[in-house]
Amino acid sequence: MSKRIDLESLNVYYGDFLAVEDVNMVIEPKAITAFIGPSGCGKSTLIRTLNRMHEVIPGARVEGHLRMDGEDIYAADVDPVKVRRQVGMVFQRPNPFPTMSIKENVLSGYRLNNNKMSKSDADELTERALKGANLWKEVKDRLDRPGSSLSGGQQQRLCIARAIAVEPDVILMDEPTSALDPISTAAIEDLAVELKEKFTVVIVTHNMQQASRISDMTAFFNIAGTGMPGKLIEYDKTEKIFSNPSQQQTEDYVSGRFG
């Protein structure tokens, strides 16, 4: 399943500091949406509100509405833990669990939640998730080796396998390739394009080519100055943003004439 996400006058705070101001946008299902913008404009902050990871930081809070297929995930009676089971996340730096093997890492979404599953189900799921992350061929002979024994790019795909193993509706990726070489980056970009068949994919990137290559929609964020809140400047089809944006700031940023 793939869900549509509605952000409605969303304000995101760290304590008293307003980091992202008044975001209104609709993230389409079965599509890749890219967040671009200069450093510090609140891309990571905003993407972390989509699975309620933002509030893990002490003092951090959100105002406004965020609906997934119409259901407000910030409603008072919503359990953030359950939201996170529907919205997978891949971080900037690969972070496989160091105490677990490759296979255990893939199954960690179930095992850590004390969900029992038969060995054959576990084997099947491991294979399916690793194939989904284009990692199966490289690791099928060493599933019991520690996850940290893989290369950085493989670790990142392992983290993607871990995220898709629990069959979420949405996959969030915060600069998933910024620590990787061009070949691993290409592998993950291909993967993202495959993932959008099944999931809603949101990706933060500093790489303009990456955004224009893989995303369907692009959101450009900007910040007026340090200490000011980040704002959504323009949100449109990717071709439009990169060929004929309606805002001067966007034009400057995507053409590299920025700050």
Place this chain on the structure above:
Amino acid sequence: MTTVSSALKASSSLPRWFNPAAIIAAFGIALAFDTLAGANDPESGINLLAVGFGGFILYTLTTYIASRSVEGSRKATDRMVTALVTTAFLIAVIPLVSLSYTVVANGLARLDVDFFTMSMRSVVGEGGGALHAIVGTLELTGIATLISVPIGLMTAIYLVEYGRGKLARAVTFFVDVMTGIPSIVAGLFAFTLFLVVFGPAGAINGLAGAVSLAVLMTPVVVRATEEMLKIVPNELREASYALGVPKWLTIVKVVLPTALAGIATGVIIAIARVIGETAPLLLAAGFTASMNYNPLSDKMMTLPVFVYTSYANQGVDAQAYIDRAWAGALTLMLIVMVLNLGARIISRVFSPKG
């Protein structure tokens, strides 16, 4: 001709044999000088302190001067600092080696089968053993560990994973205060606690001793565990939360396993720290010559107290008592060594691989 410019060329260096030769020469000269000056002790042979110090000064000076004239000032400084650091290390090691040697040399005399199979009940003079003290030490530290590890672990988890604001600051403060409690005060505390609760008949027993040890051990466990939990990368917690794992399961299944090796080492260090405590046990567990397996009633002997009483209350055959004291000290050292080995094995087995 080679094309290496003079700016890049390494300056000429002292030959390989220079260093060992300088050491031998320096200490040889120091020895000869001391002998000529009559500074050496006619009975024991050489005056180690004078020769060591003189040799060290001679060696450092000659090396520095020779190196400076041949190799330049950077390498000369390097050699001098190397000499200083090595000497500091040797000085630090001397007490350790000397202590171990003394305990082993004196303790071996009575490290026999009797020592591990007999108590001191109705033993006067030679013979007897420390079984009662060994059992007491193992039981008391065991109980103290059972009390302090859960408390310490949970306190540390609270402080690192949940603690915010005033309560956390207060807990940290009290842990700091507890770290500084003199051990005799911990003994007095346990003794009075049991006196108030169980009356004079139940004031001195193994459990009271274990409680006094637990008071000393808990803050050490808290500190060690806190440090270990803090170095678990936050990214792992976030990875787990992002998979929809609740916080408590994240702590139990991700944070603790990742930190387990360090925590186990910390616990063993805490045990090693209290296993040699004498003063609080003298008060709270008392001393006895007989076997007592039951920590809930009657006085209980422990190794440090055994060593102390053997030495303090020497009987007619004084040497027998002193030999037993040394053997007790050696046994205690062996137990601590085994604990340390255990800590190493545990951290090998549990530390994250890869």
